[in-house]
Structures are given as C-alpha cells and as structure tokens.
Amino acid sequence: MALYVQKYGGTSVGTVERIEHVADKVKSFHDAGHQIVVAVSAMSGETNRLIGLAKGISDTPSPREMDVLVSTGEQVTIALLAMALQKRGINARSFTGWQVGIKTDNAFMKARIEEIDTIPMREHLDSGGVVVVAGFQGIDPDNNITTLGRGGSDTTGVALAAALGADECQIYTDVDGVYTTDPRVVPNARRMDRVTFEEMLEMASLGSKILQIRSVEFAGKYKVPLRVLSSFSEGNGTLITMEENASVENPVIAGIAFNRDEAKVTVQGVPDVPGVASRILVPISEANIEVDMIVQNVSADGTTDFTFTVHRNDYKKAMTLLNALATELNARGVHGTDDICKVSMVGVGMRSHAGVASKMFKTLADENINILAITTSEIKISVVIAEKYLELAVRALHTAFGLDAEAVED
Amino acid sequence: MALYVQKYGGTSVGTVERIEHVADKVKSFHDAGHQIVVAVSAMSGETNRLIGLAKGISDTPSPREMDVLVSTGEQVTIALLAMALQKRGINARSFTGWQVGIKTDNAFMKARIEEIDTIPMREHLDSGGVVVVAGFQGIDPDNNITTLGRGGSDTTGVALAAALGADECQIYTDVDGVYTTDPRVVPNARRMDRVTFEEMLEMASLGSKILQIRSVEFAGKYKVPLRVLSSFSEGNGTLITMEENASVENPVIAGIAFNRDEAKVTVQGVPDVPGVASRILVPISEANIEVDMIVQNVSADGTTDFTFTVHRNDYKKAMTLLNALATELNARGVHGTDDICKVSMVGVGMRSHAGVASKMFKTLADENINILAITTSEIKISVVIAEKYLELAVRALHTAFGLDAEAVED
Numbered sequence: 001m002a003l004y005v006q007k008y009g010g011t012s013v014g015t016v017e018r019i020e021h022v023a024d025k026v027k028s029f030h031d032a033g034h035q036i037v038v039a040v041s042a043m044s045g046e047t048n049r050l051i052g053l054a055k056g057i058s059d060t061p062s063p064r065e066m067d068v069l070v071s072t073g074e075q076v077t078i079a080l081l082a083m084a085l086q087k088r089g090i091n092a093r094s095f096t097g098w099q100v101g102i103k104t105d106n107a108f109m110k111a112r113i114e115e116i117d118t119i120p121m122r123e124h125l126d127s128g129g130v131v132v133v134a135g136f137q138g139i140d141p142d143n144n145i146t147t148l149g150r151g152g153s154d155t156t157g158v159a160l161a162a163a164l165g166a167d168e169c170q171i172y173t174d175v176d177g178v179y180t181t182d183p184r185v186v187p188n189a190r191r192m193d194r195v196t197f198e199e200m201l202e203m204a205s206l207g208s209k210i211l212q213i214r215s216v217e218f219a220g221k222y223k224v225p226l227r228v229l230s231s232f233s234e235g236n237g238t239l240i241t242m243e244e245n246a247s248v249e250n251p252v253i254a255g256i257a258f259n260r261d262e263a264k265v266t267v268q269g270v271p272d273v274p275g276v277a278s279r280i281l282v283p284i285s286e287a288n289i290e291v292d293m294i295v296q297n298v299s300a301d302g303t304t305d306f307t308f309t310v311h312r313n314d315y316k317k318a319m320t321l322l323n324a325l326a327t328e329l330n331a332r333g334v335h336g337t338d339d340i341c342k343v344s345m346v347g348v349g350m351r352s353h354a355g356v357a358s359k360m361f362k363t364l365a366d367e368n369i370n371i372l373a374i375t376t377s378e379i380k381i382s383v384v385i386a387e388k389y390l391e392l393a394v395r396a397l398h399t400a401f402g403l404d405a406e407a408v409e410d
Numbered sequence: 411m412a413l414y415v416q417k418y419g420g421t422s423v424g425t426v427e428r429i430e431h432v433a434d435k436v437k438s439f440h441d442a443g444h445q446i447v448v449a450v451s452a453m454s455g456e457t458n459r460l461i462g463l464a465k466g467i468s469d470t471p472s473p474r475e476m477d478v479l480v481s482t483g484e485q486v487t488i489a490l491l492a493m494a495l496q497k498r499g500i501n502a503r504s505f506t507g508w509q510v511g512i513k514t515d516n517a518f519m520k521a522r523i524e525e526i527d528t529i530p531m532r533e534h535l536d537s538g539g540v541v542v543v544a545g546f547q548g549i550d551p552d553n554n555i556t557t558l559g560r561g562g563s564d565t566t567g568v569a570l571a572a573a574l575g576a577d578e579c580q581i582y583t584d585v586d587g588v589y590t591t592d593p594r595v596v597p598n599a600r601r602m603d604r605v606t607f608e609e610m611l612e613m614a615s616l617g618s619k620i621l622q623i624r625s626v627e628f629a630g631k632y633k634v635p636l637r638v639l640s641s642f643s644e645g646n647g648t649l650i651t652m653e654e655n656a657s658v659e660n661p662v663i664a665g666i667a668f669n670r671d672e673a674k675v676t677v678q679g680v681p682d683v684p685g686v687a688s689r690i691l692v693p694i695s696e697a698n699i700e701v702d703m704i705v706q707n708v709s710a711d712g713t714t715d716f717t718f719t720v721h722r723n724d725y726k727k728a729m730t731l732l733n734a735l736a737t738e739l740n741a742r743g744v745h746g747t748d749d750i751c752k753v754s755m756v757g758v759g760m761r762s763h764a765g766v767a768s769k770m771f772k773t774l775a776d777e778n779i780n781i782l783a784i785t786t787s788e789i790k791i792s793v794v795i796a797e798k799y800l801e802l803a804v805r806a807l808h809t810a811f812g813l814d815a816e817a818v819e820d
Contacts, residue, residue, distance in 0.1 A: 016466035053490055056426035061493045068504050072482035079479035080463055083471045094478050099509070099553055113745035143509055 001168040003035040003125070007157030010044035011174045012231035013077050013188035022231060023084035025172075026130060030090055035125045037160055039135040040081055041153040042073025063108030067137070067147045071097065073151070074134035082132045091129035095120065097145070102156070104138035104146045104168055111138055111146035113155065116163035133160060149278060152217035159344070160221035169224050170230035175210060177238035178203065181256040182402040185394050188405040192254065194239045197226075201255040202346040202380045216240065251402040252356060253348035256394055259342045262292065263315035264384055266307040270331025272299035279329060280306055283321055289314040293342065293382060295373045307373055308382060310336050323383065340372060341390045344382040345397060357381050363400040369393050411575040413445040413535070417545065417567030420454035422641035423487050429453075430681045432641060433494035435582075436540060440500055445535045445572055449545040450491055451563040452483025473518030477547070477557045481507065483561070484544035492542045501539035505530065505545035512566070514556045515550035521548055521556035523565065526573035543570060554747070564625035572632035579634050580647075585620060586640035588613065590813040591666040595804050598815040600711035602664065604649045607636075609664040614791045619782045626650065662759035662766060664810040666804055672702065673725035674782060674794055676717040677732055679742025682709035689739060690716055693731055699724040703752065703792060705783045713742070717783055719794060722748050750782060751800045753806060754792040763773040767791050773810040779803050 006026065022038075025332050029036050050070050054061045061069075078094035099119050102115025121131045122259035135153025136147045147160050148155050154171055161169035176202065177191040195203070197220035204213045210228055219226040219240065227239025270276050277296065284291060296306040315338040320332045360381055364371060369392065373384040385393055398404060416436065423429050428540065432448075439446050460480050464471045471479075488504035495502035511527025531541045545563025548556045558565050564581055571579035587601040588610065604614070607630035614623045618637055631634040639647025653820060680686050687706065694701060705717040720728050725748040732744045760766050770791055774781060779802065783794040795803055 050486065053426060054493060057429065057493045058497045059491055062496050063502055065489040065492045065496070068492075068506070070484055072485045075482045075485075076460065076463070077480060079475040080467055082475045082478075083464060083467045086472050086475070087468045093473055096478070096555075099555075145506075145509075234603070249522060385440065 001033045001037065003037070003121050003164060004029060004170055005037045005039065005161040005164065005166045006170045006172060007153055008172045008231055009153065009174070010041040010047070011062065012172050013040055013042075013081065014044035016080070018231075018399065019077070019080050019084050022081060022172075023088055025231065026081075026085060027088050027090060028097050030130055035132040035196060037121060037125070037166070038081065038135060038162065039133045039153055039160055040074060040077040040159040041135050042070075043077055046073040046076065053352065067108050067111075071134070071137040071145050071147055074136050078134045083196050085130055085132070090126065091124075092132055093124050093129055094132045094134070096134050097374050098143070100131075100133050102133075102138035102159070104140055104148070106140035106142065106146065107145065108144070108146055110149040111140065113138060113148070113159045116159060118163050121160075121164065147157060152214075154212040155218055158215045158222070158224055158226065159217045161224045162218070166224065168227055169219060170227045170229060170237075171211060171215075171366065172229060173210060174230065174232060175228070176230035176235050177180055177228055178210060178240075181398055184256070185258070185391050186256075186398045188402075189398065190403060190405045193236070193237050193239055195254055197242060198348055198379055199346050200240050202344070202377075203255055203257050222271055226289055232245045233323060233327050235305075252353045253345050253347040253403065255346055255403070256348070256397055256401075257344045257346060258390060258394055259292075259344075260387060260390065261307045261312045262340055262342050263312045263318070263336065263338035264307060264309050264340050265315070265318050265334065265336035266305055267326065267329065267331050267334055268305050270306055270329050271302040272302055272304040276304075276329070279308065279324070281308070281326065283325060284310075284318060286400055287317060289318050289321075292376045293319045293373060309340075309342065309373075311321060330387045337371065339387045340384050341387040342382055342384055343390065343393050343397070344380050345401070348379050350379050350381075352366040359400065360397060363396050364393055411443045412579050413440060413447070413574060414580055415449065415567050415571040415574065415576045416580045416582060417449045417563055418451065418582045418641055419563065419584070420451040420457070422450075422582050423450055423491065424454035426490070428641075429490050429494050430485070432491060432582075433498055435641065436491075436495060437498050437500060439602050446580070447531060447535070447541040447574065447576070448544060449543045449563055449567040449570055450484060450487040451545050452480075453487055456486065467583045474554060477518050477521075477555050477639055481544070481547040481555050481557055484546050484741065488542045488544045495540055497541070501534075501537065502542055503534050503539055504542045505622050506546070506548040506764050508553070509542075511811070512543075512544050512548035512569070512620065514558070516548055516550035516552065516554065516556065518554070521550065523548060523558070523569045524571060528573050531570075531574065536669045540679050549677055562624075563818050564622040565580050566629055567636055568625045568629045568632070568636065571634045572577060572628070576634065578637055579629065579757065580637045580639060581621060581625075582639060582641035583620060584646045585638070586643055587638055588620060589665065590651075591804055591808055592608065592668070595807045596666075596814075599808065601645075602648050602814055603646070604651055605664055606758050607650055607652060608758055608789055609756050610650050611716055612754070612787075613665055621664045627641065638673060645717040651726035654677040661812065662763045663755050663757040664759070665756055665813070666807055666811075667754045667756060668800060668804055669702075669754075670797060671722045672719045672750055672794070672801065673722045673728070673746065673748035674717060674750050675725070675728050675732060675744065676715055677736065677741050677744055678715050679713040680716055680739050682712055682714040686714075688740070690732070690735065693717070694718075694720075694728060697727060697731055699731075703783060703785045703794065705785060719750075719752065719783075749797045750794050751797040752792055752794055753800065753803050753807070754790055755811070756790045758789050760789050760791070769810065770807060771804050777802055 082094040101116040104111035135156040183189040226240040492504040513525040514521035545566040595601040636650040789791040
C-alpha cells in the first residue's frame, strides 16, 4: 500500500465528463489499496473567466481581492470531484486551502507555502477516505486567502506529498510524459522513463512547459519523487528522480529544448571597462525587460561586443533603449535581430563526457547552420541560430545524439 | 452617523456594470459619514450554473459538497464589489462567511446562524473601511462550509444587523418597496412607507415574494428595523417596523395579497367524528403535498364537508389520493377545482376595526363575485374565488379600502 498525491490540471478537470474520468482513475488506485490525496486546478477557462470579471472592474485590482476571487475556481472543482467519487462509493471529502491548513506567507497572487497541517488529511485517509484538496491556494497568518500564482497547483501537489511523506507525487496533465524534445518538431521524439531534477529544470526553463518550474525545484529540494503522466491515456509517464540513471545504455544527452520567442541584441564596440555590463543591463531591467542569454567575448582592441537575448515581444523596446544609450556608452553601434531561436541540449551525462559541445557544433556545421551565440552550463549547451533552421537543427541533433525512438528503446 | 447593513441581491450584482452601480450607492452612504456593512448574493444565474454542474455529476450530490460548491458564488461577488469600492478610493475589504465568523449549525444547505463574531467587522469599520460580506454562507463547528438555503442572503443581512446593533438593515432588490398589492394587477397600487412585521409576514407568505420570510421573522425577533428598497432607482422604499402606524390617516388595511396557483378540493359528506381531519390530511402530507387553507363547516346532518387548498401542481395527485380514500372514509364524494385563486386582505388595523370582513364581502358581492371559501386570522381575511375574478376583486377591494394612490397620499 502506497500513499500517492495526484495532481490533475485544468484540462484534466475541464468538464463534468473529464471530472468523472478523473474519479475513475482515482478509484482504480483506491481500489488497489493505495491512499490517495488529490490536488486539483480550476476547470480550464474558469480562472481566465474570473480574471476577466476583475479586469472589467479595475485594471489594477487589489491582489488580496484577486485571490479571494480566483480561489473560487479550485473550490468548484474539489466539490464536483468529491461528488463524483462519492457516487462511486468512495468516502471522499473536499478541503479548501484554509480547511486543509496550507499556511503561506502574505504575498498575494504569488504566495509561498510555509507549513501544511497534515492532521485533517491523515484523519480522513486513515478512515479509508480520499482527500480532495484545492490546489493553488492557501491562507496567510491573518486568515486571508492567498494563491500561489498561475500554475501553482503543481506546487500544491508537491508540497502535500512532501508534508505527508508520500511515495510519489503524480502530476496528471495532457501529455503522457517528458519527451526528448517536442514531438511536433521531431516525430520520433522519445518519452523518457526517467529524468533527473536538474535536467528537468533545464528542460522546463527552456520551453518544455509541462511542469511549473517552482514545483520541480520544490520536489528536488524535498526529495519527492515526481511522475508526469497523462490523465487522458494509460502509461507510466516519466519519473523525475534524484538519481542519475547509471545504466550504460543511458544517453549522454537527456533531451533537446528550444525556444522560438527570442530576439538577440548586440551592443558593438563598447569600451571594455568595468561596469559596462551593468550600465547596459540596469536600464533594460528597469524597463521590465527580462534578459535570457548573456554573451560577452574577450576584448580585442580595448572594446568588446556585448550580446544578450530577450523575449521577442520586448525586442523593439530593447532596441529603442539601447540606441538611446549607445552614445552615452561610446558604443560603435547597436545591432539586433528577431528572427532567431535558441536550441539547448540538456543532460547530466554531459559532465562526464567530453566532446558533447564539439559534436553538437559539428552536427550543425554539417547542416550548414551558422551559430550566432553560445552559452554553456554544467549540464546544458545552448546555441542561438536563425529561426528558419530550428526544425532542421533539432532533428539533426536528435538523431546525432541517439535520441530517436528507433535508436534507443525504452 | 449611522451604521447600516445593506444587502444586495443577485439581480443587483448580476453584471460587472451592476456591481459598479452598487459601489456608487455604497460610496454615497459612506461619503455621508455612515458606517456600511454590505452583504451580497451571487451574481444572478451563477448559483443555478453551479447547481447545474453538480446535477451533471449526481442526482443526489452530498449536501456538504453542494455547500462547498455554491458558496463560491458569493465569494466571487465580494471580491468584485471590494475591487469596485477600492477603485473609488474606499478602504473596502471582503469577508467570506468563515472569515467574518458566521457560525452556523451543521445542517448543510439549510443551516441556521448561531453566532456572529463582530470583532473583525468592527475593526475594519473603525478604521474607516467598508465591510463586504458573502451572504448565504457560514461555517459549522467542524470548519465545514455551510449555506443558509436559497435566498439566505437576506437572513445574513438581518443577522449581521442584529449582531452589530445596526441602525437599519437595508434590503436592496429590484422593486422600490412593498406595495399595497401587485402593481401589475392594480396600476395605482401604492408603495407603503411603513408596514409592520406581522403584516409583512402575512403579505410575504401570501405571494408578495420580496423578502425571504425567514429574514423577516428574524428581523422581527431581534427588532432590527428592515427597509426594502430598489438598487435600480432612488427612493426611501418601505420600512418594516415593530410599531403600528398610529396616525389617523393610516388605513385599516395595509395591503392585498393574492395567489393564483391554488386548487381547491372538498371531501363531501364525511361522518363528523373525531379524527376525520387527520385521516384526510395525513395521507396528503405523506405524499408531500403542502396544504394551504383548511375550512371545515359546522356539522349539519352528522356529516360535514372538508375543504382545503393545495398548489395547483399537486391538484391531480391530491384528487387521486382522495378518490381512493373516499370509500374508506364513508364520504359522499370528492369534488375539486383548479381554476380558483386566493385573495387576502392584511392589516394590523383590522384588530381594532369591526366590519372589515363585512365590507370585504359586500364589495365582492357588489361585483357579483361568489366566495367559495373563507378563512380568517387576527390580521388577515382570505377568500377563495374563481380565478377569472381575480383582477376585478383585487381592484374593487383596493379602491373600497382606500388604498389607491390617488386616495391616500404618502
């Protein structure tokens, strides 16, 4: 008998029929003798509907009241799922964030969980019941309703699993696991049986938007085994674990992530003196432009080229800012392009295998793909290339590193 | 400076625009220096939408989970109204039932308020703020969410007013007060400035469905002055008070209520022995048929005629039951009709004025309207007449008793 925390997202509970289906799934685990705590999101579309109502009243609604408003979405789902389970003869009981005792700080709309009272859940589990918890919400020290921010139901699931010492936190979503890359780009992308937390973090932040990044960090920190699987189909999904897979067949590279929404800007020929980077980046961050990759080459003639990437939506704003800044910085000029993309290879195996970078660059060169910028970390190499080469690059790398479904069997 | 509890119903907060309008109204009272506690219903249609979701899952959803579900409706409204007030520069704060401390028993879907903690409200009022409370909901001793049953937001308003010792509980609705009768039937029906609780109770139960009857009882019990007024227009509405209006111009009759949905059944010639009434009515009540008027004449030849009225929807069921019962009861026969209506004159002034009944009967006789049954109480006389005479009867009585707007000025 195991204790599982299962989290079902908005699409998985998007209609009454989908909720019935989730109830079937939960029942099958319960019938097998397991203890089940379910955390659910709002029915898909509901949170946006509520936000729309608020925006109809104010462009800057109070965060406290926003949390009172949007937390109703999950409350609707827990009641409906509890009803569906009860119809199946299961002693289910719904718990709002405050009822289950999810204590957070008072940062409305982006609260952090500080403590979870497990007694109410334990009591109900021990009586043979299924616990149904509203994800995404909690209560602050002054009894105010808080929410964990968009997508925070994953975090609720992981936090509940950590607090209860659950055997596994299962995140049900609309994909059946984590893939070596986006199957829409590489049709023979392979579902991974296992992936490490570090790899998952790099994959997530680079565009594999399956799990909320904070919930992965959280699961890693509290050593909660996390499994991503589909609520729409059967299958074991992908287990996210602490352990690296030591088997010899394990590929060096776990997966290939990419991001199309990038733009690249370069400030050319700035005097290479201390403080230049901050003089460029401070105005950018003050304009609320998020910077992704930052590349600065070694100085040649006492000047250097400073390159960074931003979200494509911020490209024009960044260029305007930098053009205004160029004279002040004594820069030779500012150059940018918004038809680029970023491709990243991720894998903890990289650490112990030399030559991953060179093999990557050679693969791209063989396809005549020019690399515009490179950054690396311990378990990741990212390159910026022209967007038109994205599919070609990802497919070529996927094959070259032995990730194709034909090449490596589960 | 007064303390007002204002309750706004579902139609009054049915859209974002309506909520903005309510915020304007609240602001005008706040600006005038009054302390305001607002209790609100769910946006119109929302409760039915939520119930529809539940019915999609189960015909017999658990009452506990129903309360978790439907209580979200009011929670949405308090957040939106608080935002609208904040936009107007008012320090508004929303409170759910559990946050404000509305303690109820554990009768889900029809809970009764047992205690209200006024400290959180007082603190916010004393800081110059407006308190926005979710109507219709509370919390039981085990921290379960409860609701007061349909229309229970009126009760919340009255209970808050009683607990806070408010100067007035103002119930905002879509009518601008209580009328002497339905203005759709009598165009010159008159809005009453004042009406007593007793009169209001008789009017309400007889079809003037403006206020939840329980909230009127509650207000009477705790001596909370209640005012019914329109959220859509200006005006002072109708004040419901303990005191009878002693002015000489005050008419004996407060108003005329009527009910079209009636059917009348008579068991003819039953032996006039003890226990006959219960032998007839017990099977009726066991079949969940609600009985309204009951009339039994004095015995003539050792047998009597037993007449009662039921809702028109229950007419066929009642007749079938009684026909089956007739032999067993030794009755001469069963007779019924479903094209009748009930007209009732209500007024505490009746107590001290003889001749109200005779004047009523004469007025009807002058119009050639046959009276089929009569019941009376201390402050009410009801007659059953053919439905086709309803408008004629109500208009004739309205004029005869000096209720027309022209006849009695405010």
